[in-house]
Amino acid sequence: MLQSPFVVAQDTIAAISTAPGVGAIAVVRLSGSRSFEIASRIFSPAAGGQDGTLLESHRCSFGQIKDPATGTIIDEVILIPYKGPRTYTGEDLVEINCHGGWLAPNEILSLLLRQGARLAGPGEFTQRAFLCGRIDLTQAEAVLDLIQAKTSRQGQVAVSALSGALGSEIRQIRSRLIDLLSEVVAAIDFPDEVAEASSRHVEEVVAGCRARLAGLSGTARSGRFLREGLRLAIVGRPNAGKSSLLNQLLKFERAIVTDIPGTTRDSLEELHEINGIPVLLIDTAGVRHTEDRVERAGIERTIAAIKQAELxxxxxxxxxxxxxPEEEIRGHIGERSFILVGNKVDRLAPESAAAILPARADAAATLYVSAATGAGIEELTAAIERFVFAGQAAAGQGASLNARQAELCRRAAEALSLVGETLAGGLPADCLATDLKAAVDALSEICGEAVSEEVIGRVFANFCVGK
Ligand SMILES: Nc1nc2c(ncn2[C@@H]2O[C@H](COP(=O)(O)OP(=O)(O)O)[C@@H](O)[C@H]2O)c(=O)[nH]1
Ligand SMILES: [Mg+2]
Structure with missing residues (x-):
């Protein structure tokens, strides 16, 4: 269990933990020091005789929820008391599994509130788990990621962080830096007793930590696309086969396809999962010069869609x-990343495709497909996946940093890059300590730990000072 620098909250909170709506069961949860007492006031075990205050931890009991003021039976439930600290929040916790729908969970909740519980704020159970030191901040964030995940990939990333993999990697890097910092600080404080850390040693440790941070930072890109989705605009001249390609990716006839140029007049958006990545596919009106006012408005939207697209x-x-027309469209794409898709390969001998449309160096990939037959679509989805995981050592494995974590990693890496300059400039060890401390502080913030006492603690633990 982690050391918590925070004061643990005292009041007892309650909330319905399942989603609103009609369902077979719902779970009402209580957490805090009075959980057992409050639950026992409204719960009568069917087995009888059991005093609520003697509820056995981690054992479920069947029974009734009754309003103690009127004796009215509200529901038949399964109640599970969990004695802290081996609970989700780290505190005493009670889960009441009642019938679903609107009535039973809400009546139970209001009974709990009348007995002295307070309505929990958003995320407060998880926040308490963090405040108790049962989980770190990356794990708390992973809980939210998992709840919000819509694709298997998003789920894997969240579960990995939930298991503590990301927090553990950050803590290892941070621990290396704290060791180094404590050596540097000890040499400053006790110059007669402690030798200064050699520049080579400092450089080695810092380079190792920077490499690990770079590895983590490389996952921020996929982290963003996995969390927020990838905006993918399909563009090209009229009749190139954009709508056919959209339908092929979606595997159903979403967009109207005809051989009449200018069929798609308005941009059409569809959220879809491609290799576990949430992708917002945007089919657009083909770009050409036209007098048709409606089509021109559509083309304006195409240009806007290109500007907003990530790929x-x-x-x-x-x-x-x-x-x-392709030259003109290329101009609209500008600096944006694009995959060049030669379509209608079914009409050609395969080898002639590359001669007609050679691969372009400015494209993320060049592929030849048939939106009609589906040939080459798997290669296309693989190229989209590669784009999302670009710069990442192992695609889709391990961490995918969120924006907060990425920013703190960047700050830590920036502070470490100053170490090199400090050493090269022959600046005093105080400056070195400042750089290292800034890096440690940024990493501490990722997992939500405090740092200063810890650094001091390590200095005193490593060296005998006490006389
Ligand atoms: N042979 C062949 N025809 C295609 C292919 N993709 C699209 N088409 C045809 O090309 C025409 C225009 O297709 P559409 O998807 O509407 O193009 P868009 O204007 O770019 O959206 C239609 O007649 C399609 O059937 C393909 O891969 N092979
Ligand atoms: Mg179309």
Whole structure:
């Protein structure tokens, strides 16, 4: 269990922990020092005789919830008391499994509130688990990620962080730096007794930590796409096969496909999972010069969709190849990442596709597909996946930093990069200590730990000072 620097909350909170709506069961939860006492006031075990205050921890009991003021039976429930600290919140906790729907859980909740519990705030059970030191901040964030996950990939990332993998990696790096910092500080404080850490040693430790931080930072990109989804715009000239490609990716006929150029007039958005990544697919109106006012408005939307996209699928009809319209569309794409998709490969001998539309160096990938037959679609989804996990050692494995964690990693790495400059400039050890401390502080913030006492503690633990 982690050491908590925080004062543990005292009051007892209650909430319905299951989603609102009609369901077979619902769970009403209580947490805090008065949980057992409050629950026992409204619960009568069917087995009889059991005094509520003697509820046995981690054993479920069947019984009734009764309003103690009127004796009215509210529901038949399974009640599970959990004695702290081996509980979700780290405190005494009671879970009441009642019938679902609106009535029973809400009546039980209001009974609990009348007996002295307080309505829990958003995320307060998990917050208490953090305040008790049962989980760190990365795990608390992972709980939310898991609840919000819609794809298997999002789920894997959340479960990995929930198990403490990310927190453990951060703590290891931080621990290395605290050791180093304590050596540096000890040499400053006790110059006669402690030798200064050699520059080489400092550089080695710092380089090792920077490499590990870079590895973590590399996962921030996929972390963002996995959490927020990837905006993917499908663009190209009219009739290139954009809508066909959308339908092929979705595996159903979402967009109207005809051989009439200008069929798609408005951008069309569809949220879809591609290889476990949530992707907002945007089919757009083909870009061309036209007098049709409706189509022109559609093309304006295409240009806006390109600007908002994180990745563009640039569809080129292999019957036409790269011509002036493609040049114009390329201009709209600008600095944005795009995958060049040569479509209608089913109409050609496979080897001629690359001759008609050679791979472009400015594209994230160049692929040849048939939106009609599905040929090459797997390669396309693999290329989208590679884009999401670009710069990451093992695609989709381990951590995927969220924005907060990424910013703190960046701050820590920045502080460590100053160490090199401090050493090269021959600046005093105080400066070194300041750089290391800044890095440690940033890492402490990731897991939600305090630091200063700990650094002092380590200095005193490592060296005999006490006379
Ligand atoms: N042979 C063949 N025809 C295709 C392919 N993809 C699209 N088409 C045809 O091309 C025409 C235009 O397709 P559509 O998806 O509406 O193009 P969009 O204007 O870019 O959205 C339709 O007649 C499609 O059937 C393909 O891969 N192979
Ligand atoms: Mg279309």
């Amino acid at each position: 563009v699928l640039f569809v080129v009809d292999l019957a036409c190849g790269w011509q002036d």
